[in-house]
Amino acid sequence: MNCPNFENQIALYVGNDLPAGEIPALERHLSECEACRQFAAEMGECGQEVRMLAAEDFDDAVYALLRAQVLHQISLQEPKRSFWQRWLGFPVVRLAFASLLLAVLVWPVASLWRSQPQLGPGAQMLSGQKLNPPVPPDVKKNEAQPSIESAMSAPVTKKQPSHLRRSGTAISAKVKTITEPVETAMNPVPGSEAMKTTPVGPPIRMEIPTADPNIRIIWFANNPTESGNPTT
Amino acid sequence: MFGEFSFSAMMALLEAPESAPAQPLTATVIARAKAGDRDAFEQLFIRYQRQVLRTAARMLGNFADAQDAAQEVFLRLHKYLHRFQEEREFSPWLYQVTANVCHEIAAKRKTAQTVSFEQERETGRLENLPGGHDVEASYHAEQERKIIAEAIASLPEKERMALILRDLQGLETSEVARILGSSETTVRSQISMARVKIKRFRDRLKL
Numbered sequence A: 001m002n003c004p005n006f007e008n009q010i011a012l013y014v015g016n017d018l019p020a021g022e023i024p025a026l027e028r029h030l031s032e033c034e035a036c037r038q039f040a041a042e043m044g045e046c047g048q049e050v051r052m053l054a055a056e057d058f059d060d061a062v063y064a065l066l067r068a069q070v071l072h073q074i075s076l077q078e079p080k081r082s083f084w085q086r087w088l089g090f091p092v093v094r095l096a097f098a099s100l101l102l103a104v105l106v107w108p109v110a111s112l113w114r115s116q117p118q119l120g121p122g123a124q125m126l127s128g129q130k131l132n133p134p135v136p137p138d139v140k141k142n143e144a145q146p147s148i149e150s151a152m153s154a155p156v157t158k159k160q161p162s163h164l165r166r167s168g169t170a171i172s173a174k175v176k177t178i179t180e181p182v183e184t185a186m187n188p189v190p191g192s193e194a195m196k197t198t199p200v201g202p203p204i205r206m207e208i209p210t211a212d213p214n215i216r217i218i219w220f221a222n223n224p225t226e227s228g229n230p231t232t
Numbered sequence B: 001m002f003g004e005f006s007f008s009a010m011m012a013l014l015e016a017p018e019s020a021p022a023q024p025l026t027a028t029v030i031a032r033a034k035a036g037d038r039d040a041f042e043q044l045f046i047r048y049q050r051q052v053l054r055t056a057a058r059m060l061g062n063f064a065d066a067q068d069a070a071q072e073v074f075l076r077l078h079k080y081l082h083r084f085q086e087e088r089e090f091s092p093w094l095y096q097v098t099a100n101v102c103h104e105i106a107a108k109r110k111t112a113q114t115v116s117f118e119q120e121r122e123t124g125r126l127e128n129l130p131g132g133h134d135v136e137a138s139y140h141a142e143q144e145r146k147i148i149a150e151a152i153a154s155l156p157e158k159e160r161m162a163l164i165l166r167d168l169q170g171l172e173t174s175e176v177a178r179i180l181g182s183s184e185t186t187v188r189s190q191i192s193m194a195r196v197k198i199k200r201f202r203d204r205l206k207l
C-alpha cells in the first residue's frame, strides 16, 4: 500500500506538473518507498492512456455537417438584403447598370451634337491644320454661348494637341474615343439633319494618327454636304 | 452559397492539415473575420473546429450534446468576435467560450451521460485509433481506452475540464488556469485529484 499523503504529489510529478521546490523531497521519498514507486509507475501508465485519447478524432463528415449547420444558422440570422442589394453585388450587373446610366446621360449630349455637326475647336486642333474658315452665323452663335460640346472638346485641345500630331500612340486612340462628337461630325449620317444643316466652308483637312506611326488617316472634307473620302 | 467552402478556406486547409495542432492564426485573418469577412470566418472555423468539438465531446460525454455545444460555440464566436481583443490569444479565448457553453449545457442536463461518446465510436463517427493488427492486443487496448474514457466522464466538472485541457489538449497549467479563471494552485490540485481518481477507476475495473 502506497502512502496516501504522496498520491497527489506523485500524480503531478508524473505529468511534470509538480512545482520544482517539491520535487527533491518527493524523489527522496520515492527512492525509499517501494509502494510509492509502484504507484508512480502505474500512474505514469495511466497518464499515457489518457493522452492516447487525445489522438482520437471525429471523421471529416462530422465537421462538414457542423460547419454546414452553423453557417446555415448564421445566414438565417443575417439581415435580409433586398433584391437590388443582392443583384448589385455582382460585378457584371454593376457594369451593366453603369453602362446604362452612362448611355442615359450621354444620349442627350450626343443627340445635341448631331444637330450641330460642324467641327469644334478640338477637332480643328486634332486635324493638325489651322483653320480660319469664315465662321457661319450659327457657329458663332455656338461659340458665344458655352455649349456642352465645346466643354467636352476643350480639355482635349488644351492637353493633347501637339503630342497627338506627332505620333500615333495609344493615347491618340483614347482621345479619339473621348472626342466622339468630332467623329460624329466627321461622319454625318447621310440624309440626316446634320448633313442638311452643315454650313458651307473651305476644305478641312483632318489628320488622325493611328497606333502605327507610319499610318495616318487624312480626311478631306470640303463641304460637309459632300461626302469626304478618307485617304491613308 | 454560405454552406459551400470557399477557395481561401480550402487553401487554409492545405496550409495546415487538420490533424496538426492548431497554429496561431495571423492577426489579419482574425481582423478580417471581425470585420465580417465570411471567408476569414470559415478559416477560423476550420482551424478551430477540432479543438472545440473534441473538447466539448470529452467534457459532455456524449456526441449529441457535444454537437450542440460546438454549434453554440461557433454561433457565439460569430456574434461576439467583434469583442475579441486582438492582443489576447485566440485559442485560449475560444477554450473559454467552449468551457462556458459546456458548463451551461451540463447544467441543463440533470444527469451526466457517460457512455454515449463510446457509442459514437462504435457507430463509426469516431475515427479508429491507430493500432496494431493483433486482434487480442487491439481488444485489450480498446478495453483500456474505454475504461479511461469512462473514468474521465465520471469526474466532477471542474476536475474534468482541467484534466481535458492539460492532458488531452496539452495546454500548460498556467494557460488552463487563465482559461478557467482559477489560480495555478487550484488547477494543479484539480489535475492531481483527477489523475488519482482515474487511476482508481482503472484499478477497480481492471481487477
Ligand SMILES: [Zn+2]
Residues within 6 Å of the ligand: A002, A003, A006, A029, A033, A034, A035, A036
Ligand atoms: Zn510511500
